[in-house]
Amino acid sequence: MTQALFPTITDKGALERGDALAPRFDANGLVAAIAQHAETGEILMLGYMNAESLARTLEIGEAVYFSRSRNEIWHKGATSGQIQTVLELRVDCDQDCVLLKVLPQGDGGACHVGFRSCFYRVMVDGKLVERP
Amino acid sequence: MTQALFPTITDKGALERGDALAPRFDANGLVAAIAQHAETGEILMLGYMNAESLARTLEIGEAVYFSRSRNEIWHKGATSGQIQTVLELRVDCDQDCVLLKVLPQGDGGACHVGFRSCFYRVMVDGKLVERP
Numbered sequence: 001m002t003q004a005l006f007p008t009i010t011d012k013g014a015l016e017r018g019d020a021l022a023p024r025f026d027a028n029g030l031v032a033a034i035a036q037h038a039e040t041g042e043i044l045m046l047g048y049m050n051a052e053s054l055a056r057t058l059e060i061g062e063a064v065y066f067s068r069s070r071n072e073i074w075h076k077g078a079t080s081g082q083i084q085t086v087l088e089l090r091v092d093c094d095q096d097c098v099l100l101k102v103l104p105q106g107d108g109g110a111c112h113v114g115f116r117s118c119f120y121r122v123m124v125d126g127k128l129v130e131r132p
Numbered sequence: 133m134t135q136a137l138f139p140t141i142t143d144k145g146a147l148e149r150g151d152a153l154a155p156r157f158d159a160n161g162l163v164a165a166i167a168q169h170a171e172t173g174e175i176l177m178l179g180y181m182n183a184e185s186l187a188r189t190l191e192i193g194e195a196v197y198f199s200r201s202r203n204e205i206w207h208k209g210a211t212s213g214q215i216q217t218v219l220e221l222r223v224d225c226d227q228d229c230v231l232l233k234v235l236p237q238g239d240g241g242a243c244h245v246g247f248r249s250c251f252y253r254v255m256v257d258g259k260l261v262e263r264p
Contacts, residue, residue, distance in 0.1 A: 041174075
């Protein structure tokens with residue numbers, strides 16, 4: 001039912017160059033969603049969205065993901081206060097990924113571990129080093 | 133076999149705060165890989181990597197993905213010239229996504245449609261508008 005929130009486009013040209021948002025949800029009904037800080041350009045997190053959470057994101061202008069671990073709609077920040085105000089929503093060429101440019105609210109963080117971004121570790125000489 | 137290229141860590145603390153790269157490959161053996169331009173911060177594309185392509189990326193310092201459509205290892209740029217030199221590789225908190233900071237070679241593009249980034253369309257008033 002939720003899939004019907006968006007059209008399905010099979011024509012490659014229309015999918016890649018058309019003006020209709022027609023996400024190609026995977027076998028689990030999800031597309032990837034990258035959250036990027038709208039001002040700093042920092043990548044904050046990668047989440048997933050089903051049709052309902054994507055539609056809700058567009059409706060309220062705040063990031064709503066689908067939690068794969070909890071198997072439920074997840075309005076980011078509803079409990080933590082780390083609401084992500086969406087300034088821009090982009091889609092990639094084959095429409096299986098969206099990019100959100102967001103302003104994090106609350107304490108400005110996005111990661112449950114306590115860092116601003118989930119990508120707080122970098123590979124250096126074969127080891128991960130925390131470098132937020 | 134390829135999974136053995138990286139350790140498997142089930143302890144949450146070690147997974148999130150440890151120094152071992154222990155990607156949590158999904159049921160298809162893949163993790164998501166975001167490519168971000170190292171200088172401009174622009175998101176170029178989202179790809180996927182299996183253990184072999186991730187190991188190869190770390191080995192040669194160029195982005196090597198796994199093509200889900202062709203079901204094969206994909207050394208980005210091998211045919212197009214759009215090699216992505218990897219300056220930094222990060223992993224997220226639960227290690228199911230990597231972030232590559234790259235310098236695109238060749239014509240500087242990343243998208244097969246011809247744009248610099250795959251995210252060349254933005255949602256405006258319910259329609260997608262090309263705004264590279």
